[in-house]
Amino acid sequence: xxxxxxxxxxxxxxxxxxxxxxxxxxxxxxxxxxxxxxxxxxxxxxxxxxxxxxxxxxxxxxxxxxxxxxxxxxxxxxxxxxxxxxxxxxxxxxxxxxxxxxxxxxxxxxxxxxxxxxxxxxxxxxxxxxxxxxxxxxxxxxxxxxxxxxxxxxxxxxxxx
Amino acid sequence: xxxxxxxxxxxxxxxxxxxxxxxxxxxxxxxxxxxxxxxxxxxxxxxxxxxxxxxxxxxxxxxxxxxxxxxxxxxxxxxxxxxxxxxxxxxxxxxxxxxxxxxxxxxxxxxxxxxxxxxxxxxxxxxxxxxxxxxxxxxxxxxxxxxxxxxxxxxxxxxxxxxxxxxxxxxxxxxxxxxxxxxxxxxxxxxxxxxxxxxxxxxxxxxxxxxxxxxxxxxxxxxxxxxxxxxxxxxxxxxxxxxxxxxxxxxxxxxxxxxxxxxxxxxxxxxxxxxxxxxxxxxxxxxxxxxxxxxxxxxxxxxxxxxxxxxxxxxxxxxxxxxxxxxxxxxxxxxxxxxxxxxxxxxxxxxxxxxxxxxxxxxxxxxxxxxxxxxxxxxxxxxxxxxxxxxxxxxxxxxxxxxxxxxxxxxxxxxxxxxxxxxxxxxxxxxxxxxxxxxxxxxxxxxxxxxxxxxxxxxxxxxxxxxxxxxxxxxxxxxxxxxxxxxxxxxxxxxxxxxxxxxxxxxxxxxxxxxxxxxxxxxxxxxxxxxxxxxxxxxxxxxxxxxxxxxxxxxxxxxxxxxxxxxxxxxxxxxxxxxxxxxxxxxxxxxxxxxxxxxxxxxxxxxxxxxxxxxxxxxxxxxxxxxxxxxxxxxxxxxxxxxxxxxxxxxxxxxxxxxxxxxxxxxxxxxxxxxxxxxxxxxxxxxxxxxxxxxxxxxxxxxxxxxxxxxxxxxxxxxxxxxxxxxxxxxxxxxxxxxxxxxxxxxxxxxxxxxxxxxxxxx
Numbered sequence: 001x002x003x004x005x006x007x008x009x010x011x012x013x014x015x016x017x018x019x020x021x022x023x024x025x026x027x028x029x030x031x032x033x034x035x036x037x038x039x040x041x042x043x044x045x046x047x048x049x050x051x052x053x054x055x056x057x058x059x060x061x062x063x064x065x066x067x068x069x070x071x072x073x074x075x076x077x078x079x080x081x082x083x084x085x086x087x088x089x090x091x092x093x094x095x096x097x098x099x100x101x102x103x104x105x106x107x108x109x110x111x112x113x114x115x116x117x118x119x120x121x122x123x124x125x126x127x128x129x130x131x132x133x134x135x136x137x138x139x140x141x142x143x144x145x146x147x148x149x150x151x152x153x154x155x156x157x158x159x160x161x
Numbered sequence: 162x163x164x165x166x167x168x169x170x171x172x173x174x175x176x177x178x179x180x181x182x183x184x185x186x187x188x189x190x191x192x193x194x195x196x197x198x199x200x201x202x203x204x205x206x207x208x209x210x211x212x213x214x215x216x217x218x219x220x221x222x223x224x225x226x227x228x229x230x231x232x233x234x235x236x237x238x239x240x241x242x243x244x245x246x247x248x249x250x251x252x253x254x255x256x257x258x259x260x261x262x263x264x265x266x267x268x269x270x271x272x273x274x275x276x277x278x279x280x281x282x283x284x285x286x287x288x289x290x291x292x293x294x295x296x297x298x299x300x301x302x303x304x305x306x307x308x309x310x311x312x313x314x315x316x317x318x319x320x321x322x323x324x325x326x327x328x329x330x331x332x333x334x335x336x337x338x339x340x341x342x343x344x345x346x347x348x349x350x351x352x353x354x355x356x357x358x359x360x361x362x363x364x365x366x367x368x369x370x371x372x373x374x375x376x377x378x379x380x381x382x383x384x385x386x387x388x389x390x391x392x393x394x395x396x397x398x399x400x401x402x403x404x405x406x407x408x409x410x411x412x413x414x415x416x417x418x419x420x421x422x423x424x425x426x427x428x429x430x431x432x433x434x435x436x437x438x439x440x441x442x443x444x445x446x447x448x449x450x451x452x453x454x455x456x457x458x459x460x461x462x463x464x465x466x467x468x469x470x471x472x473x474x475x476x477x478x479x480x481x482x483x484x485x486x487x488x489x490x491x492x493x494x495x496x497x498x499x500x501x502x503x504x505x506x507x508x509x510x511x512x513x514x515x516x517x518x519x520x521x522x523x524x525x526x527x528x529x530x531x532x533x534x535x536x537x538x539x540x541x542x543x544x545x546x547x548x549x550x551x552x553x554x555x556x557x558x559x560x561x562x563x564x565x566x567x568x569x570x571x572x573x574x575x576x577x578x579x580x581x582x583x584x585x586x587x588x589x590x591x592x593x594x595x596x597x598x599x600x601x602x603x604x605x606x607x608x609x610x611x612x613x614x615x616x617x618x619x620x621x622x623x624x625x626x627x628x629x630x631x632x633x634x635x636x637x638x639x640x641x642x643x644x645x646x647x648x649x650x651x652x653x654x655x656x657x658x659x660x661x662x663x664x665x666x667x668x669x670x671x672x673x674x675x676x677x678x679x680x681x682x683x684x685x686x687x688x689x690x691x692x693x694x695x696x697x698x699x700x701x702x703x704x705x706x707x708x709x710x711x712x713x714x715x716x717x718x719x720x721x722x723x724x725x726x727x728x729x730x731x732x733x734x735x736x737x738x739x740x741x742x743x744x745x746x747x748x749x750x751x752x753x754x755x756x757x758x759x760x761x762x763x764x765x766x767x768x769x770x771x772x773x774x775x776x777x778x779x780x781x782x783x784x785x786x787x788x789x790x791x792x793x794x795x796x797x798x799x800x801x802x803x804x805x806x807x808x809x810x811x812x813x814x815x816x817x818x819x820x821x822x823x824x825x826x827x828x829x830x831x832x833x834x835x836x837x838x839x840x841x842x843x844x845x846x847x848x849x850x851x852x853x854x855x856x857x858x859x860x861x862x863x864x865x866x867x868x869x870x871x872x873x874x875x876x877x878x879x880x881x882x883x884x885x886x887x888x889x890x891x892x893x894x895x896x897x898x899x900x901x902x903x904x905x906x907x908x909x910x911x912x913x914x915x916x917x918x919x920x921x922x923x924x
Binding site for chain 2: 034038039040041042043044045046047049050052079080081084092093094096097098099100102103104105106107108109112130131132134135137138139140141142143144145146147148
C-alpha cells in the first residue's frame with residue numbers, strides 16, 4: 001500500500017535474523033516479507049479472511065495482509081521459512097505431506113503456522129479444538145478433515161518424543 | 162475411516178498404496194514457487210481496464226491528465242498482431258472489446274507499469290463513455306428474446322436426446338410427476354488467484370509462465386492472438402494453487418493480455434489478479450434450470466419422461482456447449498429410462514461468461530434429478546431408498562444415450578451399504594420420534610448418481626492425446642505429459658502408475674514440469690480423465706520403454722528394479738536417448754453419434770450413493786450438516802489418501818454449493834466479490850465426512866482406475882436438500898438454500914392450512 005508518507009527504515013527480526021528494510025509505514029507486512037524473498041507467505045484475499053498470509057508476530061498468529069509494517073517494528077517474526085528448527089513445526093510439515101493435509105499447497109504455510117501456534121498452547125488438542133483453531137484459515141481443496149488429522153498426528157508424534 | 166472391498170489384482174506394489182505426494186515437500190516448507198512468487202529483471206506489472214456496464218457501444222476513452230501516462234505501457238485493440246479472439250470453440254470472445262461490450266468486467270484496455278502500486282489509480286483514471294444497450298440478466302429474459310444478444314436467437318447450443326416412444330408413455334402412466342429445479346452460479350474460489358508472467362522476444366517469440374490447468378489451450382490461444390507459429394509460443398505451468406475448472410479457459414485470456422503488454426513494452430510483464438477482480442471477472446459455474454415431467458407405474462417404476470435442461474452461459478459461448486453436453490447426458494441420473502426426451506439449451510445473457518467448474522454441468526442436472534426422485538417417492542408413497550432401488554440401471558440395460566451398461570455395476574449393493582454405514586433406519590426412526598417439537602429438526606437425504614470419466618463421446622478421439630516417458634541418466638525415468646498438478650494429485654498418481662508398470666520404485670520416477678517446449682500434448686487436465694485416460698496411455702508408453710530395453714538385449718524378464726536402472730543407463734550411454742510415446746486410440750466397441758447424440762458417451766462411469774444427515778435450527782433457520790456418508794465405486798483406487806482427499810474436498814464444495822455460496826448479481830455484475838461476503842465452508846462448517854470405496858477394476862483405465870475428481874461434487878447438494886425436506890416436510894427446489902428461504906417457507910407453512918405446501922402435477 002503506497003501512502004503519501006515517505007519510506008523509512010524499519011528493524012525487524014525475521015526468523016531469528018535482524019533485518020533492516022526501507023518501506024512505507026503503511027506497507028503491508030505481507031508485501032515486505034515477500035520482497036525479502038520469503039514467498040512462502042501467500043496472499044489469498046488481501047482482507048484478512050483466508051489466513052494464507054498467516055505469520056507469527058511475537059508468538060501471536062497474525063494475518064500479515066492486515067498488519068502495516070510499522071506495527072511489526074522491533075517484533076520477532078516467524079514465517080514458514082523459519083520453522084524448521086522447531087520440532088512441532090517439523091512434525092506438522094511431515095504429517096501434512098504424508099496424510100493429505102496439503103493438496104494445492106497454497107493455504108499450507110498458513111495452516112502449518114496456525115497448527116503450530118495451536119500446539120504451542122495446547123500440545124494435545126481434540127479435533128474440535130483443532131477445528132476451532134484453524135477456522136481462520138480457508139482451504140478449498142481438502143474439506144479440512146485431512147488437515148485436522150495431520151495436526152492431531154503431529155501432536156501425537158511430538159508427545160512421543 | 163476408509164474401507165475397501167478389493168476385487169482387483171492386489172499383486173501391485175505401488176498402485177493402491179498411499180505414496181506421499183510428489184511435490185509435497187516443497188508445499189509444506191514454502192519452497193514451492195507459484196506464479197506470484199516469481200519475478201524477472203525489469204519486469205512490469207499489468208492491469209486491466211474493464212467494462213463498467215453490461216452491454217453497450219464504446220464511444221470514447223479518456224485518460225485523466227493527472228496520471229503520468231508516459232510511464233505506462235498502454236495496449237488496445239490495434240496492438241493485437243493476430244486475431245482479436247480467445248481461441249476455444251466458436252472463437253466468439255474478444256481478447257479486448259473493440260466496438261461493443263457484452264458484459265460487466267469485459268476487458269477493454271491494458272496498462273503496465275514498473276511500480277504495481279501505480280496501477281489501481283491509473284485504471285481508475287481511464288474513463289470510458291458508453292452508449293448503453295438493453296441487456297439480459299436471466300435464463301427467462303434470454304428465452305423471451307426481447308433483445309437478441311447472440312446469434313439469431315440467444316442460443317449458444319442446443320441438444321435433443323430421444324430414446325424410445327416418449328409420446329406413448331403418458332397414457333399408460335399411473336402417476337405423472339412434474340417439478341422445476343434451479344441452481345445458482347458458484348465461484349471456484351481457488352485460494353491462488355489467476356496470474357501469469359509473459360516475455361516477448363523477436364527471435365524466440367512469446368513465453369508465458371502461469372497458474373493453469375491446460376498449457377496447450379493457452380498455447381493455441383497465444384498463437385492466434387500473437388500471430389505466431391507453434392514453435393514461437395511456449396507455455397509453462399507453474400505450481401498452481403487450486404483450479405477446480407476455473408483455470409481451464411480463463412488463463413488463455415490473462416496470458417494473451419500479458420503477452421500483448423510484453424510485446425509492446427519489450428519487457429517481462431506479470432499480471433496477477435487481486436481477489437475482487439478474480440471473482441468478478443473470471444468464470445463461475447453456470448446457473449441452471451431443469452424441468453422434469455415423469456410418467457410412472459403405480460409401483461413407482463419409471464416409464465419415461467421429458468427433461469428440459471437450460472443453462473445460463475453468460476455473454477460468450479466459450480465452453481458452454483461442452484458443459485451443456487455433460488449436464489444433458491447426466492440428466493437422467495443412474496436410472497433406467499425406457500423412454501426419454503431431453504431438450505437442452507445454453508443461453509446467452511450479459512453476465513461474464515460462465516465456465517468450467519468441477520462437475521461441468523452434471524452437478525446442476527443431477528441436483529434436479531435427485532430432488533425429483535424424492536418428489537416421485539412422496540407421490541408414489543414409497544421411501545426415497547426404495548424408489549431409487551426400483552429404477553436403478555442394471556448391467557445389460559441402456560442409458561439415456563442408449564449406451565449398454567457392460568460394466569459389472571451393482572447400485573443396489575451400493576445403496577444397501579450406504580444405508581448401513583449411515584445408520585439410516587435407526588436415525589430415521591429417532592427423528593420421527595422427536596416429532597414436531599424442539600429447536601432443531603433432523604433429517605436424512607440420499608443421492609444416487611454417476612459421473613462419466615474422460616471427454617464425452619468422440620472427444621477423446623479428437624483430442625488424440627500423446628503421453629511420453631523417458632529414461633534418466635541415473636537409470637530412473639521421467640513422465641512427459643501436459644497434464645497438470647493443481648492439488649488433485651496428478652504428479653503422484655502418474656508416477657505411481659509408471660513405477661508400477663516398469664517394476665521400479667516410486668522414487669525412481671520423476672515428472673516433467675508441464676512446458677509445451679518439453680512435453681507432448683496429453684490433453685487438458687479436466688473431465689476426470691487424468692488417472693483413467695492419461696494414466697492408461699502412460700502405462701502403454703512405459704511398456705514401450707521396457708520393450709525397447711528388452712529388444713536391445715539389455716533387459717530380460719523378470720527383472721529387479723536395479724536391473725532396469727542398469728539397462729536404462731547402459732542404453733542411454735550407447736544411444737543418447739531412451740524415450741517412448743503412446744497415442745490415444747479409441748477402444749473397440751465405443752461408438753458415438755454426434756448428430757443423434759446417441760451411443761457410448763463415456764468409456765466408464767463412476768457410481769455413488771451419498772447420505773447426508775442435517776439438522777435445521779428453527780430459531781436461526783440455518784442448516785448444519787451433521788454427518789455425511791460418501792460411498793463410491795471409482796474403479797481401482799490408485800492412491801487411497803489422495804482419493805479420499807478428492808472426495809472430502811468435493812463434498813465440502815458441494816456443501817457450499819447447497820447452503821452457503823450465493824453470488825449476488827446486479828445488472829450482470831457480481832456484487833459480493835470478496836471472501837468477506839461470498840461464504841465458502843470453513844473448518845467449522847464441515848461434518849465428519851465418512852468416505853468409502855467399492856473397487857471394481859475398469860478395463861479402460863490404468864490398473865483399473867476410473868475418474869474420481871468431479872464425482873464428489875455431484876451428490877452432496879441434492880442429498881442435503883433432500884435431508885432438509887425430510888426434516889421440515891417442505892420441499893426446496895432451488896440452491897443455494899439460504900436461511901431467508903427457510904424462514905419464509907416455515908412462516909408460510911405455519912400460517913393458514915391453505916398456505917401449506919402442496920405438490921403440483923400429481924395425477
